[in-house]
Amino acid sequence: MTADAKPKRVRADAERSSARIIEAAEQVLAVDPNATLEQIADAAGLTRITVHRRFSSRQALLEALNERFNERYLLALEQARVKTAPPLVALHRLTEIIFEFKLSHRSALVRFADPQTGGAVLAQGVVDGLDLLFSRLRAAESITAADPSWCRQVYVALLCEVERLPPQAPIEEGRAAEVGARTDLLTRTVLGALGGDCEALHR
Known part of the structure; x- marks a missing residue:
């Protein structure tokens, strides 16, 4: 050698x-x-x-996990095409991608990455991507909430809550049905909370 x-x-x-x-x-x-x-x-x-x-240290390991969490979010934002896709489509696809990963890996990164806040520390690229998505939703009049940072905080908070819920679809229907049920619940709830039209997702 x-x-x-x-x-x-x-x-x-x-x-x-x-x-x-x-x-x-x-x-x-x-x-x-x-x-x-x-x-x-x-x-x-x-x-x-x-x-x-x-x-x-344990903290160093948690920081590495937080970095991985952010890499997955950045990839999800890219796959959802938050910059170019119709914003309602991008919101639904982003949420779907996140739940597809969470249900297949049973990841709890969003809960433990930052012991001080109880949630993951979002990288600036993730923050920017989410803020852009909600700015585009506002511009398209899909929501009435004007502050994209507030919209982002609502989305992430509700994401955590929906993740913690018991199964939303019959077990025999499989993971795809569960992803769909949670995606639909979260997107409808977020749109409603931000002054949007929940039914617009299915038009």
Whole structure:
């Protein structure tokens, strides 16, 4: 093995370990937000020392999880085409994408990422994307609320509440029906709260 190859392999091993830790942390903390680093290490199949080598503290791990949360939100905003799609369509699609992920991964990032506020810290790119969406909804007269930052806060708060609700569709109908039911509930509720026409979604 060459001198250059060894550092590359070490970096690759470190990246794989970090990914395993983050995946394990997301699963463990979704069940128990107070889980210890030892419990996360066990779930990842790694030693506590390895976890501490990658993340110096529990807070550092939570910050890494928060970063992953924001990456998913940014991707969802891109996939929903919040800049170009009709704003009502973009709102519905964004909400659908978020619930598709949450129900398949049972992620609790939105609940535990920031212990001070009880929710995730949104990256500026996510804030800008959501504010743009609500500004476009206002311009299209789909809502009457004028402050996009207020609209964003209402959306995120209601998203958390709808996520916590018991199943909204019969279990036998599957996850797609559950995603649809929660998406419809959230978008209707948000539009109603922001002075919009709930029925406009289905016109």
